[in-house]
Amino acid sequence: xxxxxxxxxxxxxxxxxPYLFLLPALLVLGLTVFWPALQAFYLSxxxxxxxxxxxxIGLANFQRLWNDRVFWxxxxxxxxxLVGVVPILVxxxxxxxxxxxxxxxxxxxxxxxxxxxxxxxxxxxxxxWKWLYAENGLLNQLLAQINFKTGxxxxxxxxxxxxxxxxxxxxxxxxxYMVVYLAGLQSIPDxxxxxxxxxxxxxxxxxxxxxxxxxxxYMFLVAVISAISATKVFEEVYIMTQGGPRNSSKTVxxxxxxxxxxxxxxxxxCTIGLxxxxxxxxxxxxxxxxxx
Numbered sequence: 001x002x003x004x005x006x007x008x009x010x011x012x013x014x015x016x017x018p019y020l021f022l023l024p025a026l027l028v029l030g031l032t033v034f035w036p037a038l039q040a041f042y043l044s045x046x047x048x049x050x051x052x053x054x055x056x057i058g059l060a061n062f063q064r065l066w067n068d069r070v071f072w073x074x075x076x077x078x079x080x081x082l083v084g085v086v087p088i089l090v091x092x093x094x095x096x097x098x099x100x101x102x103x104x105x106x107x108x109x110x111x112x113x114x115x116x117x118x119x120x121x122x123x124x125x126x127x128x129w130k131w132l133y134a135e136n137g138l139l140n141q142l143l144a145q146i147n148f149k150t151g152x153x154x155x156x157x158x159x160x161x162x163x164x165x166x167x168x169x170x171x172x173x174x175x176x177y178m179v180v181y182l183a184g185l186q187s188i189p190d191x192x193x194x195x196x197x198x199x200x201x202x203x204x205x206x207x208x209x210x211x212x213x214x215x216x217x218y219m220f221l222v223a224v225i226s227a228i229s230a231t232k233v234f235e236e237v238y239i240m241t242q243g244g245p246r247n248s249s250k251t252v253x254x255x256x257x258x259x260x261x262x263x264x265x266x267x268x269x270c271t272i273g274l275x276x277x278x279x280x281x282x283x284x285x286x287x288x289x290x291x292x
Contacts, residue, residue: 044270054267061271071272073247074255077162081230081251084166089173089226090219096174097181098207111182115175122172126239129168130155133240155241158248165236165249173229177222184218185211217291224287228280252276 044061046054065071100111117125132138133154140151154164192210196202201209234253237243243250243258250258252272260269 040270040273043267044274046267048267049264050266051264061268064268065271065275070247070250071252071255074250074252077248077250078231078233078252080162081166081169081233082227084163085169085173085230086223086226088170089177090223092170093174093177093222094181094215094219096178097185098211100178101182101185111178114178117172118175120172122235123239125168125172126236129164129171130240133164156245158246161241161245161249165233165240168236168240169230169233173226177226180222181215181218184215188214220287220290224283227283231276231280231283252279 043054045056045058047057047060048054096114100107100114134140135151135153135156137154139154143151152160154160188211192214193206196206196210232253233251234257237249237251237254238257241249243254253276256269256272256276259265259272
């Protein structure tokens with residue numbers, strides 16, 4: 001068929017053929033991602049609550065957001081989530097990956113055991129942990145066995161709620177990031193460890209001298225992915241605390257959901273979503289800068 005085309009058309013055909021293959025995916029993304037994102041950006045400058053047409057109000061939603069104490073509380077909770085979850089999810093999975101990166105009998109069972117929480121639905125995990133955290137739950141019963149009779153209000157105290165939810169996020173993510181690190185560890189040649197042993201670097205020190213420097217790209221990747229996930233945390237909060245008590249565990253995403261689907265303030269929720277998008281965009285740019 002190419003022989004039937006004018007010679008001048010052949011370069012154009014080769015140039016645009018890849019875009020024709022990308023066109024169906026671009027159409028789907030445009031209808032499901034890009035167009036809704038543009039609509040949300042427009043609605044953030046309007047007053048819209050499903051009962052009337054959008055009314056342009058300029059920066060009024062952003063001014064309201066600036067003066068919204070609950071928003072700043074949820075933003076603080078989200079930043080606390082970042083600080084509490086990300087460092088643990090960067091370090092702990094690496095330690096687990098080093099432990100299971102050995103060719104011994106039955107090691108695959110240990111890897112599967114650590115990875116099992118990843119394949120469990122967050123809804124199921126949240127309900128199970130909520131039972132564990134209950135006043136008469138397993139954790140408080142174990143504490144009672146060591147004469148800690150009062151128990152701990154894991155989900156009902158403003159001082160404990162958000163940290164209890166953090167523990168579930170960490171438990172759920174350990175296995176996933178362990179696999180990421182395990183892929184990196186298995187790409188390190190054994191000869192490097194043998195050469196380090198000859199120079200006196202053995203035991204734990206060999207991991208500090210060899211493993212950690214070579215795993216830095218993976219650590220940066222895990223840090224950014226876990227930071228973005230922590231910024232968007234929702235399921236754990238919705239299932240276990242619903243933002244309580246007294247907004248102590250309410251995150252930005254849950255506050256967005258609350259405004260959009262409970263209060264039906266769609267335009268204000270879009271404004272919150274725009275701020276959240278800028279935060280995630282900043283984390284993504286930071287990852288690119290660090291990786292370069």
